[in-house]
Amino acid sequence: MVKICCIGAGYVGGPTMAVIALKCPSVEVVVVDISVPRITAWNSDQLPIYEPGLEDVVKQCRGRNLFFSTDVEKHVAEADIIFVSVNTPTKTRGLGAGKAADLTYWESAARMIADVSKSNKIVVEKSTVPVKTAEAIEKILTHNSKGIKYQILSNPEFLAEGTAIEDLFKPDRVLIGGRETPDGQKAIKALKDVYAQWVPEDRIITTNLWSAELSKLAANAFLAQRISSVNAMSALCEATGADVAEVSHAVGKDTRIGSKFLNASVGFGGSCFQKDILNLVYICECNGLPEVANYWKQVIKVNDYQKTRFVNRVVSSMFNTVSGKKIAVLGFAFKKDTGDTRETPAIDVCNGLLGDKANLSIYDPQVTEDQIQRDLTMKKFDWDHPVHLQPMSPTGVKQVSVVWDAYEATKDAHGVCILTEWNEFKSLDYQKIYDNMQKPAYIFDGRNVVNVEKLREIGFIVYSIGKPLDPWLKDMPAVA
Numbered sequence: 001m002v003k004i005c006c007i008g009a010g011y012v013g014g015p016t017m018a019v020i021a022l023k024c025p026s027v028e029v030v031v032v033d034i035s036v037p038r039i040t041a042w043n044s045d046q047l048p049i050y051e052p053g054l055e056d057v058v059k060q061c062r063g064r065n066l067f068f069s070t071d072v073e074k075h076v077a078e079a080d081i082i083f084v085s086v087n088t089p090t091k092t093r094g095l096g097a098g099k100a101a102d103l104t105y106w107e108s109a110a111r112m113i114a115d116v117s118k119s120n121k122i123v124v125e126k127s128t129v130p131v132k133t134a135e136a137i138e139k140i141l142t143h144n145s146k147g148i149k150y151q152i153l154s155n156p157e158f159l160a161e162g163t164a165i166e167d168l169f170k171p172d173r174v175l176i177g178g179r180e181t182p183d184g185q186k187a188i189k190a191l192k193d194v195y196a197q198w199v200p201e202d203r204i205i206t207t208n209l210w211s212a213e214l215s216k217l218a219a220n221a222f223l224a225q226r227i228s229s230v231n232a233m234s235a236l237c238e239a240t241g242a243d244v245a246e247v248s249h250a251v252g253k254d255t256r257i258g259s260k261f262l263n264a265s266v267g268f269g270g271s272c273f274q275k276d277i278l279n280l281v282y283i284c285e286c287n288g289l290p291e292v293a294n295y296w297k298q299v300i301k302v303n304d305y306q307k308t309r310f311v312n313r314v315v316s317s318m319f320n321t322v323s324g325k326k327i328a329v330l331g332f333a334f335k336k337d338t339g340d341t342r343e344t345p346a347i348d349v350c351n352g353l354l355g356d357k358a359n360l361s362i363y364d365p366q367v368t369e370d371q372i373q374r375d376l377t378m379k380k381f382d383w384d385h386p387v388h389l390q391p392m393s394p395t396g397v398k399q400v401s402v403v404w405d406a407y408e409a410t411k412d413a414h415g416v417c418i419l420t421e422w423n424e425f426k427s428l429d430y431q432k433i434y435d436n437m438q439k440p441a442y443i444f445d446g447r448n449v450v451n452v453e454k455l456r457e458i459g460f461i462v463y464s465i466g467k468p469l470d471p472w473l474k475d476m477p478a479v480a
Contacts, residue, residue: 002027002194005079007109009033009042009068011049011164011271011340012126012157013085018057019168021066023198028065030079032072042068050339050366053165077116081191083155084109085126090275092379099282101275103133110137114144122187125154125213134177134209151187153178154209156216161270162337174204177212217276217283221296224273226261228302234264234466235309244466245448264466266419266446267306267345269334274300274343307345310417311352313463314444317473318415322358326438328413330406331420331447332364332372339366345446346419347375350400353417360400363409365422369402376400407432415442421449434458440472 004020006013009031021029033039041048043062047055058066069075076082086105091097106127113123123141125134134152141150154177159167174195178188188206195204207215230248237244244264252259268274277296284293315322334344341347350360354376362372376397403409406425410416410433418425426449434441443455445464455462461472 002081003079004029004081004083004194005075006031006083006085006126007033007072007076008083008085008087008127009035009038009048010085010087011051011161012159013083014042014047014049015051015054015057015159015164016085016126016157016168017083018054018061018066019165020194021061021064022057024194025065027194028067029061030067030069030075032069032075034070034072036070039068039070050337051164052162052337057165073112073116076113077118079121080119081122081124081194082113083124083126088127088275090278096282099278099285101133101279101282103136106133106137107140110140111144113150114141114146117146117148117150120149122151122153122190124191125152126157133213149183151178151183152209153187153191154212155191156212158216158219161340162335169198171199171203174199175207175212175215176204177207177209177215180208217280220272220276221280221299223261224268224277224303225296225299227263227265227268227273228299228306230262230264231267231306231465232302234306237264237466238469241468242466243468247466264448265306265345265421266310266349266465267303269342269344269346270340271342274303304348307348308352310345310444310446310465311349313473314353314415314417314442315356317442317444317461317463322353322356322414325358325414326412327353327358327360328406328409328416329360329362330364330409330416330418330425331422332362332367332375333420336420336422339364339368339371341367341371341375344375344419349417349419349446350376354397354399358399361409361413362400362402363404363406364420365424372402373397373400407436411436412438413441414438415444417444417446418449419446421447425449430455430460431458434460 004027006017013031017029017031020027031042038048047058084106086109088101088103088106091100091102113121123137134154138150138152156175158172176188176191178184192204192206230244233247234244237247248262248264251257252262277300281293281296284296318325329346329350332344332346333339333341353360406428416433440461441459442461443450445462448464450464452462452464452467456470461470463470463473
């Protein structure tokens with residue numbers, strides 16, 4: 001029986017291993033993590049992450065050929081294939097601070113593998129890692145090998161949160177990069193055989209190690225670039241009276257471009273886009289390519305500009321101050337169908353409003369009060385370190401209350417900011433919300449989910465990103 005061990009029970013490791021266990025009943029899969037609360041949650045009825053369909057997959061396999069354990073060394077020693085899915089946060093100090101990936105957790109995982117291994121291993125990079133990480137890991141393993149052979153493979157994940165299980169069931173592609181040696185090719189085949197049990201052969205792409213590592217960064221950079229492109233257009237649409245939804249539709253009909261990732265919004269978030277682009281920028285700089293680095297930097301600059309522009313629009317619309325005003329924030333996760341708040345635009349928008357002394361009432365169906373308070377007080381990039389290494393939660397922000405109902409959040413509010421595209425926000429009783437708000441009542445739709453005309457008929461002053469401006473707003477330009 002092939003034994004697989006995955007180090008890291010987070011957003012990537014948990015769902016990926018659960019699907020491998022479901023699709024490969026003859027393979028034993030163990031997910032290990034040093035975090036006792038996280039492993040306890042994976043073994044309970046309340047999984048540590050929310051992902052549609054995940055619970056069902058875990059319940060089918062757990063205890064059969066899928067196990068979650070804190071006994072990291074035991075299971076690493078027994079495994080044939082070891083997936084490493086630990087965090088690769090952006091460095092906060094030292095060389096490359098603010099751009100380069102911090103490989104501390106990766107290195108300690110590699111040293112631990114070398115310490116406990118008694119048989120040959122295939123070590124698979126599952127985290128997003130900078131190009132040439134495999135080489136560094138290889139050096140650590142071979143210099144501590146005690147006669148054991150290691151093969152390093154790169155197998156980046158291309159999951160979208162909210163659809164991760166579906167993405168794993170029917171992937172666009174599975175990418176496996178390895179050494180172009182007989183042993184390297186043998187290792188690639190071993191991993192390919194696992195995926196081939198449910199993924200069509202033509203969707204499993206094999207490359208050299210560096211191509212696989214760079215493909216992940218490139219894919220995320222291209223996707224983020226599309227969002228920044230349409231968001232840059234949204235500012236122009238507002239200035240000219242064009243409608244960004246109509247522009248996106250027309251542009252997306254060009255088969256060379258396609259319609260995906262062309263929705264204007266308050267900005268992109270999630271654990272990968274910004275981090276991977278910063279990583280790409282750093283690699284370009286290190287390789288003497290400043291023009292290429294500056295090109296990719298601009299994608300992040302436009303994203304930051306979009307969030308600042310949104311905050312400025314809110315403040316300028318409300319007589320240039322939100323001090324002491326109640327602002328309802330609907331949605332805090334970075335996108336719908338996930339509880340993940342890593343790099344969510346909501347953090348910067350909320351902090352921008354708090355900077356002008358607003359009182360925030362926040363509602364998100366999947367994000368806890370503790371998480372929201374942590375996010376609003378944590379330094380940038382701290383979120384990507386394991387919880388036990390994150391700073392202790394300081395006292396919560398007094399001007400923030402977290403409620404469990406959209407109507408409670410909006411009661412007596414001066415304005416409403418929609419920051420996540422949860423489906424339920426489309427079908428709220430906006431007449432009821434309007435009746436219970438201060439007047440004039442504002443809605444700032446950062447995700448273009450509401451019916452602007454209907455809301456204006458009710459009496460709202462509506463700002464929707466990239467849409468023709470409400471007459472009220474035309475007299476109050478948002479200076480960025």
